Amino acid sequence: MSRLQVVSGKGGTGKTTVAAALALALATEGKRALLVEVEGRQGIAQLFETEALPYEERKIAVAPGGGEVYALAIDAELALLDYLQMFYKLGSAGRALKKLGAIDFATTIAPGVRDVLLTGKACEAVRRKDKRGRFVYDYVVMDAPPTGRITRFLNVNDEVAGLAKVGPIHNQAQAVMRVLKSRETAVHLVTLLEEMPVQETVDGIAELRTAHLPVGRVVVNMVRPQVLDATDLELVRETPRAELARSLSGAGLGGARRGGHAERLVDPLLAQAGEYAERYTLEQEQRAALGELGLPTHELPLLAEGMDLAGLYELATELRKQGIA
Amino acid sequence: MSPDDPARHQKGSPARRQEGSPARQQESARRLAPARVLDVDALLEDPRNRIVVCCGSGGVGKTTTAAALGLRAAERGRKVVVLTIDPARRLAQSMGIDSLDNTPRRVKGVDDAAGGELHAMMLDMKRTFDEIVESHADPERAAAILGNPFYQSLSAGFAGTQEYMAMEKLGQLRAKDEWDLIVVDTPPSRSALDFLDAPKRLGSFLDGKLIRVLLAPAKVGGRAGMKFLNVGMSMMTGVLGKVLGGQFLKDVQTFVAAMDSMFGGFRTRADATYKLLQASGTAFLVVAAPERDALREAAYFVERLAAEDMPLAGLVLNRVHGSGADRLSAERALAAAENLEDPRIVDQDGGKAGIRTAPGNSPDPHGSSGPADSVPDDSATDISPEALDTSAETSSDVTGASDGAPDSAGAPDAPERSVDALTAGLLRLHAERMHLLAREQRTRDRFTARHPEVAVTEVAALPGDVHDLAGLRDIGARLATGRPELPGPDA
Numbered sequence: 001m002s003r004l005q006v007v008s009g010k011g012g013t014g015k016t017t018v019a020a021a022l023a024l025a026l027a028t029e030g031k032r033a034l035l036v037e038v039e040g041r042q043g044i045a046q047l048f049e050t051e052a053l054p055y056e057e058r059k060i061a062v063a064p065g066g067g068e069v070y071a072l073a074i075d076a077e078l079a080l081l082d083y084l085q086m087f088y089k090l091g092s093a094g095r096a097l098k099k100l101g102a103i104d105f106a107t108t109i110a111p112g113v114r115d116v117l118l119t120g121k122a123c124e125a126v127r128r129k130d131k132r133g134r135f136v137y138d139y140v141v142m143d144a145p146p147t148g149r150i151t152r153f154l155n156v157n158d159e160v161a162g163l164a165k166v167g168p169i170h171n172q173a174q175a176v177m178r179v180l181k182s183r184e185t186a187v188h189l190v191t192l193l194e195e196m197p198v199q200e201t202v203d204g205i206a207e208l209r210t211a212h213l214p215v216g217r218v219v220v221n222m223v224r225p226q227v228l229d230a231t232d233l234e235l236v237r238e239t240p241r242a243e244l245a246r247s248l249s250g251a252g253l254g255g256a257r258r259g260g261h262a263e264r265l266v267d268p269l270l271a272q273a274g275e276y277a278e279r280y281t282l283e284q285e286q287r288a289a290l291g292e293l294g295l296p297t298h299e300l301p302l303l304a305e306g307m308d309l310a311g312l313y314e315l316a317t318e319l320r321k322q323g324i325a
Numbered sequence: 326m327s328p329d330d331p332a333r334h335q336k337g338s339p340a341r342r343q344e345g346s347p348a349r350q351q352e353s354a355r356r357l358a359p360a361r362v363l364d365v366d367a368l369l370e371d372p373r374n375r376i377v378v379c380c381g382s383g384g385v386g387k388t389t390t391a392a393a394l395g396l397r398a399a400e401r402g403r404k405v406v407v408l409t410i411d412p413a414r415r416l417a418q419s420m421g422i423d424s425l426d427n428t429p430r431r432v433k434g435v436d437d438a439a440g441g442e443l444h445a446m447m448l449d450m451k452r453t454f455d456e457i458v459e460s461h462a463d464p465e466r467a468a469a470i471l472g473n474p475f476y477q478s479l480s481a482g483f484a485g486t487q488e489y490m491a492m493e494k495l496g497q498l499r500a501k502d503e504w505d506l507i508v509v510d511t512p513p514s515r516s517a518l519d520f521l522d523a524p525k526r527l528g529s530f531l532d533g534k535l536i537r538v539l540l541a542p543a544k545v546g547g548r549a550g551m552k553f554l555n556v557g558m559s560m561m562t563g564v565l566g567k568v569l570g571g572q573f574l575k576d577v578q579t580f581v582a583a584m585d586s587m588f589g590g591f592r593t594r595a596d597a598t599y600k601l602l603q604a605s606g607t608a609f610l611v612v613a614a615p616e617r618d619a620l621r622e623a624a625y626f627v628e629r630l631a632a633e634d635m636p637l638a639g640l641v642l643n644r645v646h647g648s649g650a651d652r653l654s655a656e657r658a659l660a661a662a663e664n665l666e667d668p669r670i671v672d673q674d675g676g677k678a679g680i681r682t683a684p685g686n687s688p689d690p691h692g693s694s695g696p697a698d699s700v701p702d703d704s705a706t707d708i709s710p711e712a713l714d715t716s717a718e719t720s721s722d723v724t725g726a727s728d729g730a731p732d733s734a735g736a737p738d739a740p741e742r743s744v745d746a747l748t749a750g751l752l753r754l755h756a757e758r759m760h761l762l763a764r765e766q767r768t769r770d771r772f773t774a775r776h777p778e779v780a781v782t783e784v785a786a787l788p789g790d791v792h793d794l795a796g797l798r799d800i801g802a803r804l805a806t807g808r809p810e811l812p813g814p815d816a
Contacts, residue, residue, distance in 0.1 A: 010383070010384060011382065011383020011384045012382070012383045012384020012385065012619075013384065146383065148411070194790065195413065195415075195789075195790045196413045196790065197384075199413070199414065225757070227750055227753050227754045227757060228750045228751075228754060232747055232750050235747050236747065236751075239744055239747060243744045244744065244747070244748055244751070246744075247665065247744045247745050247747075247748035248661070248748055248752075250664075250665070250745070251661035251662070251664045251665045251745075251748065251749075251752070252660075252661055252664060253653070253657070253661050265650050265653060267649065268648060268649030268650035268755075269650060269751040269752070269754075269755055270751075271649055272648065272649075272650075272751070272754055272755060272758055273751055273754060275788045276754055276788075278788035278789055279788040279789070282788065282789050282790075304757075304760060305764075306617060306764060307617070
């Protein structure tokens, strides 16, 4: 099992949720996982219903069986200042740089530097050991940028290594790249059973593979429960309306005669079944498209009550059950 | 506790008095819905409106909304261009813009009876950046910039370049004045607000102090007063050089020196775009779905637009679910489904009319109870005698209507899946829909309580994706209606 688990996905597919559930699942039974956020959105804090995370590793959840989940919102600017302090003992010169806008420049404008700092911090946490030589974190789970940018984000170290041909940033980029392209890392993609997210997933995986980044699993999120199956849908088409009306009437929903309560329910219920059938077909198509990727694929249910902390634990349990952690 | 609670309590109270009447509760839920309905057609038709910006978090249907608005405006007589950022492949193909060429193309198949036209384009951010360079520098200098590795990374990869270029392109399109209306989609940023910030950020960087620091070694001499400062600055560049590597810094310096003449231009352009967004001919539409995160982002956006003096037209709420049978509550639907699935509670001959299914299907335990344990229906308390005698009537209808299939009601060879099991499934599906409706309503109420001033238009959820003009036209009509058109029980 790779120790750096990168979770990406198209916007709106719930990658932060999946990353958090994965961290919980991996921490189950006495393990320690670090969940890192790199986009400054404070999505983790919202999910765990806690105040905004500082640039500091702190425990945010206890996993079933005594494990711990720590969280860190990586701030590129602070990471750079840290870094300069570490290598150059800059002190007030660091502040002067900041005043000049150099930090801003390096972290937001200079291509790739920001990404090296973010992935670099995550890789540092992966490699960090305690005094007794054991890894501080069993797993590091990264809530990464969306599918459209993930390859560039992870591969940017190559780019920086090309731009900054010598110097510490160059060395850091090289070191980070060694971790990211090894078996220590797995990049998972979160998708929905809808056309665009699936298409992006397929494209994203092709890009990751071209860049020799290790592709992990596909997680299909928010899968709606199957209420009717293919046989039912076939039956919906064949059953005369009047029979449905009588059946509804038999269930205590009013008269079956034309204009009766039960009879008037038939059309709307059939319309809903029609929408369901259309979606069912589309979902089957998307499942087939994902199947062709030849990757381990997992499905997480849509939570009826919406996403909350309890739901997060539910998803974590589901991930464990499916053997992802 | 949120400040909206008292208001909700007040508005909710009439429903509470009507305890046990789901229909009334539903009606009161409707009254809670936003009072202001966004008039999309008025927005699109008003000749004073020249720019519509669709913004919102990722995955809420921004691009589709932008395209549908563009099509509707065009078919109502305006000459429109839609600027999309990253459209779904099939949507782009349906508009004939599947190639990234940065040029508006006329969309075929648009109804031009009203004299309008629809053009569409997909943003090529690198090309847009290149064009700026080419138009502001002499050919030799432009070539030097375009070939600089720093520039190449910046123009293709800098998070924010896409946002900046989208706004740049918008400014260009507006300046050309060839179109009555420009509908622009915003990039799928990590935050929906990036496109507002990026131009400023890029502008202030390219115009800022750091640039001067980086330029310092390249500029020999300089004013006398700057000399002392220059010592400090070269120290800074020294540090930067150490961190980033000398070559990198050299590339940046070359780039900066070559771009020197354009910096003022960047700042001016960023400022001009910003003012354009604030101008009265511009309208922002915040796009969201009735989900917690999307609406939270939408609320944030509404506040931010107000703070920036950007004119907000309203909220487009996509993917709203409805039900033609919303008077049947989830609870009653589930209870009825249970009745049907447990034949010991309710069993009626008429309801047992089975349908032959594909051979080989395993028998459904619920459907196989047969007519033996038929008991008089006593649980369907609200069925009038009139209703009961209809069931005999419809029974004969069935025999006539079912295309030759034997009416198996009461037949000893019990069907593999009964109509009752199917009906129960339909009722469960309905219960699920009603739960979803309730959840969406709660989410919307939270937004409305926070921003009652925002006009809203709702678009019903579609089972599949939209990828042709007919689909866009349909969305456009739904946008203009303001409320999802639902098949009513009487439809």
